[in-house]
Amino acid sequence: MSSEIAGKRLFVGLLAGSLAVLIVFIAAIWYLSEHRMYTYQRTILGLGGMLALAILLLTALGVGGLVLILWKRKTFPFFHSITNIAINLLFPLTLQVGKLLGIKEDKIKDSFIEVNNQLVIMKKIRVRPGELLVLAPHCLQYNGCPYKITKDIHNCKQCGQCQVADFLKLKEEFAVNVAVVTGGTLARKYVKEFGPKTVIAIACERDLTSGILDSYPLPVYGILNDRPNGPCQDTRVELENVRSAVLRFIDRR
Numbered sequence: 072m073s074s075e076i077a078g079k080r081l082f083v084g085l086l087a088g089s090l091a092v093l094i095v096f097i098a099a100i101w102y103l104s105e106h107r108m109y110t111y112q113r114t115i116l117g118l119g120g121m122l123a124l125a126i127l128l129l130t131a132l133g134v135g136g137l138v139l140i141l142w143k144r145k146t147f148p149f150f151h152s153i154t155n156i157a158i159n160l161l162f163p164l165t166l167q168v169g170k171l172l173g174i175k176e177d178k179i180k181d182s183f184i185e186v187n188n189q190l191v192i193m194k195k196i197r198v199r200p201g202e203l204l205v206l207a208p209h210c211l212q213y214n215g216c217p218y219k220i221t222k223d224i225h226n227c228k229q230c231g232q233c234q235v236a237d238f239l240k241l242k243e244e245f246a247v248n249v250a251v252v253t254g255g256t257l258a259r260k261y262v263k264e265f266g267p268k269t270v271i272a273i274a275c276e277r278d279l280t281s282g283i284l285d286s287y288p289l290p291v292y293g294i295l296n297d298r299p300n301g302p303c304q305d306t307r308v309e310l311e312n313v314r315s316a317v318l319r320f321i322d323r324r
């Protein structure tokens with residue numbers, strides 16, 4: 072088994088575990104409402120239980136759809152929305168289940184990003200260069216650089232001290248949109264401004280995860296940055312991964 076598959080399996084396994092927790096929770100509600108309650112309490116719990124049951128059925132269908140998509144390695148458009156809703160609903164519980172099992176949060180998010188990327192790839196997206204937005208994190212910029220590149224990446228003087236210069240070259244080579252962002256608020260601003268059909272985002276596990284979850288239904292392909300100097304300072308990214316992601320999504324005809 073490749074490590075890539077093992078990575079995806081971690082998130083899918085925890086997602087299924089979260090579903091099991093939800094089932095136990097609903098079973099407990101049902102038991103209490105049947106055996107331990109006064110009539111009015113039963114009514115309240117019964118209503119809550121029905122809502123929880125509806126959520127359970129939806130998430131079960133979504134998790135089932137996700138497993139089917141990854142297993143068959145093909146998309147089933149019927150499951151797209153349901154799978155995304157299930158992931159969004161179960162994600163916080165998935166993190167808690169992972170924590171209880173002693174699994175680091177970043178590892179779970181890492182696995183989620185792999186699952187997400189696989190789903191995005193399987194959609195076989197091809198967009199015009201102007202419909203693709205590459206979002207780079209501000210921490211890629213050299214710590215001592217005085218230029219305000221988050222306002223406009225063209226403010227970079229391409230001195231070569233950091234990789235921002237390479238992103239400008241990428242933008243020129245492929246005519247895609249590129250922006251450097253400090254976080255979710257600025258990322259949302261650029262998404263609104265450029266109106267992309269697909270986004271390639273480079274960030275840490277935390278920012279990528281929240282960005283991917285918040286952006287649905289906009290497809291976001293995530294690439295993790297390297298942090299040789301610790302978090303948020305003079306980070307780096309494997310440029311070849313960014314370049315091949317751009318080539319994967321743009322239609323150059």
Ligand code: SF4
Pocket residue numbers: 212213216217218220226227228229230231232233234235236
């Ligand atoms: S490459 Fe651009 S952003 Fe990086 S240090 Fe030089 S001028 Fe600043």
